Amino acid sequence: MPIGIIVNALSVAIGGVIGMLFGSKVPEKIKTELIxxxxxxxxxxxxxxxxxxxxxxxxxxxxxxxxxxxxxCGVGVWVNKGAAAMQKPVSKIFKNTNTGMSExxxxxxxxxxxxxxxxxxxxxxxxxxxxxxxDHTIMISKSILDFFTAMVFGSNLGLVxxxxxxxxxxxxxxxxxxAKFIYPLTTPDxxxxxxxxxxxxxxxxxxxxxxxxxxxxxDMIPAMVIVMPISxxxxxxxxxxx
Numbered sequence: 001m002p003i004g005i006i007v008n009a010l011s012v013a014i015g016g017v018i019g020m021l022f023g024s025k026v027p028e029k030i031k032t033e034l035i036x037x038x039x040x041x042x043x044x045x046x047x048x049x050x051x052x053x054x055x056x057x058x059x060x061x062x063x064x065x066x067x068x069x070x071x072x073c074g075v076g077v078w079v080n081k082g083a084a085a086m087q088k089p090v091s092k093i094f095k096n097t098n099t100g101m102s103e104x105x106x107x108x109x110x111x112x113x114x115x116x117x118x119x120x121x122x123x124x125x126x127x128x129x130x131x132x133x134x135d136h137t138i139m140i141s142k143s144i145l146d147f148f149t150a151m152v153f154g155s156n157l158g159l160v161x162x163x164x165x166x167x168x169x170x171x172x173x174x175x176x177x178x179a180k181f182i183y184p185l186t187t188p189d190x191x192x193x194x195x196x197x198x199x200x201x202x203x204x205x206x207x208x209x210x211x212x213x214x215x216x217x218x219d220m221i222p223a224m225v226i227v228m229p230i231s232x233x234x235x236x237x238x239x240x241x242x
Contacts, residue, residue: 002130004136004137005130005173008140010143011143011150012147012161012164012168013165015149016151016153016160018151019152019155020161023152031156035152036209038145038148038209039206039210040210042203042205043207046200046203046204049122050196050199052199053192059227062226062227065223066221066222066225066226067219067222067223071216073222075218076218076219079115082114109156112217113157113164115201115221117150117164117168119218119221119224120198120205124198127175127176128175128176130176130179131179131180193228200220201221201223204217
């Protein structure tokens with residue numbers, strides 16, 4: 001039973017609704033400062049994952065090559081289109097009242113939280129872990145941060161934040177179902193490198209949330225797909241010759 005995934009999706013859905021309904025009562029200064037803190041939390045989670053890295057060359061290679069693949073294939077463009085597709089039908093019912101946010105800033109923020117909620121290493125690895133061991137600790141821990149993040153962003157972006165919980169849940173359920181096939185093919189070092197690669201994405205996402213640097217986080221997602229095979233190739237095909 002994917003309890004952790006369900007809790008995570010509900011945390012985003014409920015947090016987004018609460019933010020939309022009551023966010024206007026929270027002073028803008030507090031929301032702005034909290035967003036900065038969420039960025040720091042995401043960066044902290046990223047750093048804590050990066051330090052687990054076992055094969056630095058493999059991880060760095062994966063991040064660089066994976067990001068290049070994402071940029072060449074326009075992954076960020078497709079994520080933007082998906083974000084726009086989610087936003088349009090919802091905005092017809094619930095208008096975005098945040099007139100202080102430009103359309104470009106609105107979409108940029110939306111893409112950032114889509115990546116944070118749907119494509120973080122914590123969520124992907126947590127779904128794998130839940131599928132294999134039945135331990136939902138990682139997903140429930142992620143849910144705490146996602147709940148408060150969804151509340152704050154829900155007050156700025158509206159109900160579309162809650163809608164993100166739908167693709168988030170579907171993505172993690174697929175990973176949960178695939179876990180029994182993927183996990184036996186991995187090694188502890190491959191998992192550690194996978195988490196480290198995801199840590200770079202979380203670090204970049206945190207920098208985006210804090211508006212320090214707008215990294216192309218969506219285009220970095222392919223790195224998560226290639227890092228484990230590259231980690232295996234590094235250990236088995238390259239290291240023996242060094």
